[in-house]
Amino acid sequence: MDTRERLIESTRTLLWERGYVGTSPKTIQQLAGAGQGSMYHHFSGKEELARAAIDRTAEELRAAAEAQLSGPGTGRERIAAYLRRERDVLRGCPVGRLTQDPDVMAAPALRAPVEETFSWLRTRLAEVVAEDDGGLDPAATAAAIVATLQGGYVLARAADRTEPFEQAIEGILALLKTR
């Protein structure tokens, strides 16, 4: 892995753990094993590097979701597979956590990939919900599903246990059942 790559990967890790406000160029350089000059050679600054990191994380999230949602089974089964997929629950969602970061939301370049990720996810889930007609509003149901996932991370982090996350997922799946 070359220096540029190590800088992006280190930034991804730190953005996930500490957010944009809590991550300094110095920490990124230390984790990447790169010097100050090296970072500023490859990127114009913290923001451009964060953009590269967020873009990659958003792309991965989308690919992971699509893998479950385009798999085999009925719409409901694929949603269950998506929700029950193995996740790093206590670390939270690497994209969702950025919505709480004021400096990310204030910078159009950083905000855009976050906005697009959730917009895509809600739309994609609504399509899957619409496949099985249960008399549900696809957009509202899709929003509730994504929200349960994002909120589940909040509950798990608050409790420092994965149990509330799992309860939330099983709770919404029970509600979706037989509909």
Added chain:
Amino acid sequence: MDTRERLIESTRTLLWERGYVGTSPKTIQQLAGAGQGSMYHHFSGKEELARAAIDRTAEELRAAAEAQLSGPGTGRERIAAYLRRERDVLRGCPVGRLTQDPDVMAAPALRAPVEETFSWLRTRLAEVVAEDDGGLDPAATAAAIVATLQGGYVLARAADRTEPFEQAIEGILALLKTR
């Protein structure tokens, strides 16, 4: 409002907007119209001040929830009243956002009120869910309800619109209906 009070209120505002990591004593002092010495006279430092602010915010959240949950109507009606209550959606949840703050979660004194708030909320909602027997697991359903709320804020902030929040709320309420 005396200086001590203004410091706490300013801290509450800033913790909500920018989180703990993103809030400096200097900013707090400026918003409160207080000097450096004043802050350090009333509080030992940033952490103690944050604890006072978080305690108050947590107490308010709990009182606001209890007002809806102990109101009139069936369990389901009170849950709907709670979820549909007017909220500052784009600002997000002042307690939930703290779960994303690494320095809050690392400090036991700051973490405790956050943990207790969500623990209480899940328990209280489970009691209300259990009132109307619909064959649902109260703990799982309660977790799903709180998660939808918390995740709804994430979706609204990502979109910079309140609509996805409202869709998530109506989505879960539709799923809860007739159960």
Added chain:
DNA sequence: GTCTATAACTCGATAGAC
């Protein structure tokens, strides 16, 4: 491409005058 040096500033806190 990567390094070190330095700049100008902010961070969280302490000291001591008033």
Added chain:
DNA sequence: GTCTATCGAGTTATAGAC
């Protein structure tokens, strides 16, 4: 109780040597 001065460390970036 509140003020200003100061501290040592960290922040984000630029400059220029190698």
